[in-house]
Amino acid sequence: MVNRRYFLRSAGVAAATGAFILGACTDHDIQGDQTVDLGSGDVGILNYAYALEQLEAAFYTQVMMTPYAGMSAEEKMILTDIRDHEIVHRQFFKAALGGAAIKGLTPNFSSINFSDRASVLGAAKLFEDTGVQAYNGAGKLIVSADYLLLAGKIVSVEARHASAIRDLLMPNTGSFAGDDVLVSIMGFGGFDGAVPPSVILPAVQPFVMDKISGANLPS
Amino acid sequence: MNIFNIIDSFQKFDGDAVGRLEHASRRMFMNRIGSKLAAAAIPVAFGTIVNKAFGATPTATDVLNYALTLEYLENEFYMIGNGTSGLIKTEYAPVFTQIGKHEKAHVDFLVAALAASAVKKPTFDFPAVFPTVFTDFATFVTVSKALEDTGVRAYKGQAGNLITSKPLLEYALQIHSVEARHASIARRILGKISGDATIKGWISNDTGFPAAVYAGEGNVVQGTLNLPGVAGLEAISFTNITEAFDEPLTMDEVLKIAGPFIKAM
Numbered sequence: 225m226v227n228r229r230y231f232l233r234s235a236g237v238a239a240a241t242g243a244f245i246l247g248a249c250t251d252h253d254i255q256g257d258q259t260v261d262l263g264s265g266d267v268g269i270l271n272y273a274y275a276l277e278q279l280e281a282a283f284y285t286q287v288m289m290t291p292y293a294g295m296s297a298e299e300k301m302i303l304t305d306i307r308d309h310e311i312v313h314r315q316f317f318k319a320a321l322g323g324a325a326i327k328g329l330t331p332n333f334s335s336i337n338f339s340d341r342a343s344v345l346g347a348a349k350l351f352e353d354t355g356v357q358a359y360n361g362a363g364k365l366i367v368s369a370d371y372l373l374l375a376g377k378i379v380s381v382e383a384r385h386a387s388a389i390r391d392l393l394m395p396n397t398g399s400f401a402g403d404d405v406l407v408s409i410m411g412f413g414g415f416d417g418a419v420p421p422s423v424i425l426p427a428v429q430p431f432v433m434d435k436i437s438g439a440n441l442p443s
Numbered sequence: 444m445n446i447f448n449i450i451d452s453f454q455k456f457d458g459d460a461v462g463r464l465e466h467a468s469r470r471m472f473m474n475r476i477g478s479k480l481a482a483a484a485i486p487v488a489f490g491t492i493v494n495k496a497f498g499a500t501p502t503a504t505d506v507l508n509y510a511l512t513l514e515y516l517e518n519e520f521y522m523i524g525n526g527t528s529g530l531i532k533t534e535y536a537p538v539f540t541q542i543g544k545h546e547k548a549h550v551d552f553l554v555a556a557l558a559a560s561a562v563k564k565p566t567f568d569f570p571a572v573f574p575t576v577f578t579d580f581a582t583f584v585t586v587s588k589a590l591e592d593t594g595v596r597a598y599k600g601q602a603g604n605l606i607t608s609k610p611l612l613e614y615a616l617q618i619h620s621v622e623a624r625h626a627s628i629a630r631r632i633l634g635k636i637s638g639d640a641t642i643k644g645w646i647s648n649d650t651g652f653p654a655a656v657y658a659g660e661g662n663v664v665q666g667t668l669n670l671p672g673v674a675g676l677e678a679i680s681f682t683n684i685t686e687a688f689d690e691p692l693t694m695d696e697v698l699k700i701a702g703p704f705i706k707a708m
Contacts, residue, residue, distance in 0.1 A: 301640075301643070302643075302644070305643065305645065305683060305686065308679050308680070308683040308686075308687070309645070309683065309686055309687040311675065311676070311679060312670065312676060312679055312683065312684050312687035312688075313687060314675075315670075315673050315674065315675035315676050316665055316666075316668065316670060316673065316687075318674075318675070319668055319673045319674065320665075320666050320668060356620045359616075359620075360613065360616045360617055360620060361613075363602070363612055363613060363616045364609040364610075364612050364613050366606075369602075369603040369606050370666065372602050372603060372606055373599070373602060373603060373691065374665060374666060376599045376602045376616070376619065376689075376691070377599065377665070377688040377689050377690065377691075378687075378688065378689075379616070379619070379620055379623075380595050380599065380619060380620060380622075380623035380626075380689040381623070381645060381686070381687055381688065381689055382620075383620035383621070383623035383624050383627070384623050384624070384626065384627035384644045384645045384689075385627075385644070385645075386624060387623070387624035387625075387626075387627035387628050387644060388627050388628075388631060388644040391628055391631065396534050396535055396537060396538060397537050397538070397541075398537050398538065398540070398541030398544075400538065400541070400624055400625075400627065400628040401541060401542075401545060401621055401624040401625060401628075406545075406621065407617075409552060409614060409617070410552065410555065410556075412548045412549075412551050412552035412555070413544070413545070413548045414544065414545035414546075414548035414549055414552075414618075414621055415614070415617035415618060415621060416616075416617045416618075416620040416621050416624075417617070418613045418616060418617050
């Protein structure tokens, strides 16, 4: 079960628990062991993106439902905007996938202290950087040019988020596109990572209660 | 702006244009001797032939040279800006130093990747378009923001042309998102120094200066879905919906934005 320790620290949290059910459940994509199979081909990649967007949207929804003490006006604006963007992404994928969509996932944010600024922004940084790397890594797996463009339209917004979150943590430094997260190609720096689903999924699995399988995704 | 390959391409379409632009042929540019002849007259004829040339599907090399030309533009912009004493407010110097470092790396990468096919750096003139760009910090940040937002849109617009060149597609995506990181911070700095809270890290509606950089960013139809009518988005503002998706620009749209900075090729 979701560890509620952190949520219980804030008033009004009881109402928040319902938010963990992110969407209507369908069971056609659930295997006997309750593993959520993302599927194959472009649909699988869209479900992969949908899973990541569900995670992000749930995270920021919780952040703004139980804001940490001392959240600045700028931070509130940024985190609220990002929440809304992630909800747009999530609902877009859900609607676009229709009957092929995976179910609403149940997140596990027990490792995040929502009453602590550093914990929240640290998690946000991780989610945004991971999102950028995931979309970049998925690009070459997409067959449809239309879907590729849609992924491109979203990934740059995730990168804008990552930049803003990183700058909140380390203002007016090079961290917004920091050497700690960028990679080099053929000896030249200044590139975001491009990470395949086989690496991303194990990294995000601790934040999701459901077991997610990308075994049928293209690679 | 892929001037060089456009010139190559239009030669296939318009024999007369070849005569008008004989000094600008790619062969001349590939030949260092010929580069001296790159004339101010080129940009004049350039706009008239470009639309025809854009009718062709660009090759991967075309796309990379287009990217390289934009990276040359950005790199020179930050080299001048970062090297101009007193221009950049001290507190923001590390930000623009970091951006400049990346743009130089992108240029070096693309030059190495294209090898003998790499286009030469054009001659740029930023003050010709924005006279105070290197004397007034707010103007500098405005142009930085515009170049980065344009870069994001330009790379995005070429993804489909690289879909069968998987490694190149991935490299381009890896630059594309870094440009978006740059754009976000440049936008946020502009919002702060101008006191305009509506300038955020993301593009709201199609608002922004210059207008051509932001045209079409107010789109809310993604795929076949008109997002304001999609279930679960009832409480989300129209502006937030526009912010959630960045839009591409075509090569000719980018030309109209970047072309005025190009003095000679």
